[in-house]
Amino acid sequence: MIRRLTENAAVSLNLGETPWPPKFAGGLEYSSPARGTWNIVHVGMLLPEAHLIFVCAEACLRGVVLTAAEMGAMDRFSMINIHENDITSGDMEKLIIDGVGDILSRLEKKPRAVLLYTSCVHHFIGCDLPLVYKTLRENHPGVDIINCYMNPIMRKSGLTPDQLMRKQLYAGLKAAEHDPKKLIFVGNDFPTPEGELRELIGFAGFSVSEIQDFSDYDGYLSMGEASAAIIFNEVAKPAGKELKRRLGIETIYLPYSWDYSEIKAGYEKLAGYLGVNVPDYSALEAECEAAAARALKLIGDTPVAIDYTLTYKPIGLAYFLASRGFNVKRVYGDGYSKEEQASYEKLSEIRPDTELWPTVNVMMRKTDRTETDYLALGQKAAYFLGTDRFVNIVENDGLYGYGGIIRLMALMEDAYKTPKDTKKLVQIKGWGCGGCL
Amino acid sequence: MPVKPVRQTYVNTSLYAADAMGVCSALYELGGMSVMHDASGCNSTYTTHDEPRWYDFDSFVFITAMTEHEALMGDDEKTVRDISEAARQLNPRFIALAGTTIPAMCGIDIPALARLIEAETGIPSFGLPTDGMHSYLRGAALAFDALAHRFVKETEKTDALSANILGLTPLDFSYIGIEDSIKAAVKAADIEIISSWAMGSSPEDIEKAASARVNLVVSETGLEAAKTLEKRFGIPYVIGTPISGFTPDIIDAIKTADAEKRNINPAAAFIENTASVAIIGEYVFASSLCAALSKHRVNACPVCPLESRLKSKPADSVSDEHAISEELKNAGTVIADPLYKPLSKGKKFISLPHEAYSGRIFRASIPDLTESIEKILKELI
Numbered sequence: 001m002i003r004r005l006t007e008n009a010a011v012s013l014n015l016g017e018t019p020w021p022p023k024f025a026g027g028l029e030y031s032s033p034a035r036g037t038w039n040i041v042h043v044g045m046l047l048p049e050a051h052l053i054f055v056c057a058e059a060c061l062r063g064v065v066l067t068a069a070e071m072g073a074m075d076r077f078s079m080i081n082i083h084e085n086d087i088t089s090g091d092m093e094k095l096i097i098d099g100v101g102d103i104l105s106r107l108e109k110k111p112r113a114v115l116l117y118t119s120c121v122h123h124f125i126g127c128d129l130p131l132v133y134k135t136l137r138e139n140h141p142g143v144d145i146i147n148c149y150m151n152p153i154m155r156k157s158g159l160t161p162d163q164l165m166r167k168q169l170y171a172g173l174k175a176a177e178h179d180p181k182k183l184i185f186v187g188n189d190f191p192t193p194e195g196e197l198r199e200l201i202g203f204a205g206f207s208v209s210e211i212q213d214f215s216d217y218d219g220y221l222s223m224g225e226a227s228a229a230i231i232f233n234e235v236a237k238p239a240g241k242e243l244k245r246r247l248g249i250e251t252i253y254l255p256y257s258w259d260y261s262e263i264k265a266g267y268e269k270l271a272g273y274l275g276v277n278v279p280d281y282s283a284l285e286a287e288c289e290a291a292a293a294r295a296l297k298l299i300g301d302t303p304v305a306i307d308y309t310l311t312y313k314p315i316g317l318a319y320f321l322a323s324r325g326f327n328v329k330r331v332y333g334d335g336y337s338k339e340e341q342a343s344y345e346k347l348s349e350i351r352p353d354t355e356l357w358p359t360v361n362v363m364m365r366k367t368d369r370t371e372t373d374y375l376a377l378g379q380k381a382a383y384f385l386g387t388d389r390f391v392n393i394v395e396n397d398g399l400y401g402y403g404g405i406i407r408l409m410a411l412m413e414d415a416y417k418t419p420k421d422t423k424k425l426v427q428i429k430g431w432g433c434g435g436c437l
Numbered sequence: 438m439p440v441k442p443v444r445q446t447y448v449n450t451s452l453y454a455a456d457a458m459g460v461c462s463a464l465y466e467l468g469g470m471s472v473m474h475d476a477s478g479c480n481s482t483y484t485t486h487d488e489p490r491w492y493d494f495d496s497f498v499f500i501t502a503m504t505e506h507e508a509l510m511g512d513d514e515k516t517v518r519d520i521s522e523a524a525r526q527l528n529p530r531f532i533a534l535a536g537t538t539i540p541a542m543c544g545i546d547i548p549a550l551a552r553l554i555e556a557e558t559g560i561p562s563f564g565l566p567t568d569g570m571h572s573y574l575r576g577a578a579l580a581f582d583a584l585a586h587r588f589v590k591e592t593e594k595t596d597a598l599s600a601n602i603l604g605l606t607p608l609d610f611s612y613i614g615i616e617d618s619i620k621a622a623v624k625a626a627d628i629e630i631i632s633s634w635a636m637g638s639s640p641e642d643i644e645k646a647a648s649a650r651v652n653l654v655v656s657e658t659g660l661e662a663a664k665t666l667e668k669r670f671g672i673p674y675v676i677g678t679p680i681s682g683f684t685p686d687i688i689d690a691i692k693t694a695d696a697e698k699r700n701i702n703p704a705a706a707f708i709e710n711t712a713s714v715a716i717i718g719e720y721v722f723a724s725s726l727c728a729a730l731s732k733h734r735v736n737a738c739p740v741c742p743l744e745s746r747l748k749s750k751p752a753d754s755v756s757d758e759h760a761i762s763e764e765l766k767n768a769g770t771v772i773a774d775p776l777y778k779p780l781s782k783g784k785k786f787i788s789l790p791h792e793a794y795s796g797r798i799f800r801a802s803i804p805d806l807t808e809s810i811e812k813i814l815k816e817l818i
Contacts, residue, residue: 028519029477030480059456059458059478059537062482063481066451066795066798077449080447101440102446106446125542152476152478153508157506
């Protein structure tokens with residue numbers, strides 16, 4: 001049975017008339033059914049041989065335990081359920097310490113690490129978390145107890161939960177002798193594919209690894225031997241800062257980008273670190289242009305919409321596509337990185353009519369979802385437009401550099417030619433994590 | 438060093454939907470606006486795991502997106518303003534505000550906020566003192582009870598036998614047509630259905646619920662509303678889920694309740710306190726299934742990990758894994774949601790998915806037991 005509210009919403013901003021940074025009205029928030037983005041469970045599960053323990057109230061635990069269940073990873077997930085009396089009794093520390101002990105005693109195999117997630121409640125009641133962690137580390141030698149957080153109420157106070165999770169994912173790494181020829185990729189959900197970046201690293205005689213490479217904890221620990229961490233994702237910058245502070249691992253920030261000059265600047269920076277000359281990428285640039293031209297020939301003036309779940313730089317992608325003739329009409333997102341400002345201003349010059357749409361504004365519940373002629377880049381755009389032609393990737397999906405552009409153009413062609421089951425696909429939580437749905 | 442078992446730990450099983458989500462589920466189809474007063478997370482949890490209607494059946498369910506600053510410094514005016522502004526844009530028939538953990542900790546008076554919102558908007562509003570630390574049973578019960586208090590109007594009783602069905606939410610019955618089977622089973626006995634709370638009924642149906650002669654409570658989420666309707670309008674209630682084989686007992690009970698003006702729980706007579714078959718689930722449903730199985734000479738007992746006023750043991754006596762395992766000690770067979778399987782090692786396990794427990798994962802294999810229990814019987818044998 002489908003029951004739709006038919007009135008279309010009108011909450012969008014016109015990019016050309018909206019100075020940077022665009023801001024939507026605040027207020028109550030709506031959650032669309034497009035669920036492919038990763039949460040702190042999906043990210044935490046990247047740590048091999050680790051067990052996740054969440055200490056929260058029932059309302060909070062429900063979402064994370066079913067994330068684990070849908071991933072088919074219940075054997076790596078446990079909970080301590082907070083009751084009302086735990087908040088008032090002053091025994092929260094004991095509950096956590098004893099609860100973790102009880103859980104570890106009942107696991108068939110002792111994990112190498114425990115990601116222990118405390119929550120908003122602990123922050124507000126002043127729970128002595130340093131004491132909790134100290135005691136747990138004393139009680140459970142041989143298990144790395146890593147402090148993690150599920151405190152969404154702090155999302156506008158300091159590091160966001162996403163930033164914190166990406167930082168703590170590497171908190172298990174220990175001081176080790178640095179191998180000057182060893183690099184790591186840090187902070188990505190998806191493995192970094194083969195391409196010009198890995199070629200450059202290999203050409204310079206360096207090796208590179210990332211958490212997705214390892215199925216055992218010792219492999220993960222070997223990342224601590226790296227001399228530098230390459231970070232693409234802005235939200236992983238605090239992870240890099242912490243690795244530098246704690247382990248002396250340098251950070252090389254090569255931001256995700258859809259702009260040749262920025263990509264090239266990143267490679268120049270990396271080449272400088274590697275001690276080699278930056279290669280001539282003009283052939284790759286030409287290949288990108290050819291791929292874009294091929295996609296444009298097929299897609300023509302089909303309206304295109306982009307959302308923030310597909311890429312960390314939706315405005316940058318909009319500019320890349322619009323400047324090559326694609327009919328970019330909409331961008332969905334509730335806020336944008338400062339790194340997007342230059343793209344925003346350039347897009348404003350060539351496509352001032354671009355519509356900026358929020359995703360959490362309450363009026364988005366009333367979108368009629370009948371703009372089926374669109375090609376959507378991202379799940380939320382596909383859902384809001386009601387189109388079945390969409391590129392179904394999340395969190396940039398390893399799209400980096402020239403190779404990333406070429407791959408995205410191919411994905412757009414495929415999305416244009418082959419309709420998808422939008423309803424089925426976008427509701428799957430943590431796209432790319434595997435699972436039972 | 439020996440490790441002391443800690444209640445409240447869950448090594449690899451799940452948890453039930455929480456109270457605030459029960460509120461939203463209960464009120465979903467009635468044209469109102471349900472708002473969870475929470476930072477973030479409750480909304481997507483509800484819409485992903487607890488609400489199968491979310492994609493195709495538009496309803497207004499939102500979150501206040503509370504921040505640390507608002508929680509620490511207090512900013513009830515913002516909450517009232519944001520909700521009132523959304524209401525002006527969306528024009529809901531009513532507004533329900535459900536609390537979660539941090540508002541409860543901060544001592545935010547949710548019912549008082551609702552009164553302010555009603556004064557501001559002129560839209561009927563009610564606040565439900567949920568705190569995110571109880572199950573959906575409590576939240577849905579509070580919501581249905583609020584409907585019984587606020588929206589049901591004095592109406593003449595029907596001449597012929599009639600009933601409201603109380604306690605129908607997808608959390609207990611999914612969204613695969615079971616609610617239609619339940620209604621069909623009642624209608625087949627020439628009992629008119631005035632309203633069903635709250636799947637497939639309009640707000641107008643709810644308003645005239647007082648014209649029913651009997652209330653049928655198909656899950657415990659409807660029990661408080663039944664008590665209120667009894668108090669306000671003298672309507673007796675029957676507790677039981679129509680399950681194949683047990684439905685005639687429920688129909689008889691409805692007729693008796695109407696004739697004798699008394700409340701009846703027909704499954705109670707069939708409950709075995711110790712039995713070789715244990716059914717884990719919501720109490721009304723589990724005990725009704727026990728009753729249905731008893732017709733086939735299967736002795737079964739309900740194991741309800743939820744806070745229930747109906748079970749003989751104290752409300753929280755069976756909730757965590759240690760307690761459930763203890764309860765299952767003497768059972769040879771366990772009928773339960775698949776995510777309970779780790780607790781039934783060495784026992785025969787029969788899968789009976791429950792949306793309030795495992796969400797959407799096993800929805801495709803949820804059986805319509807009102808239609809038939811043959812599948813379970815075959816597996817038992």
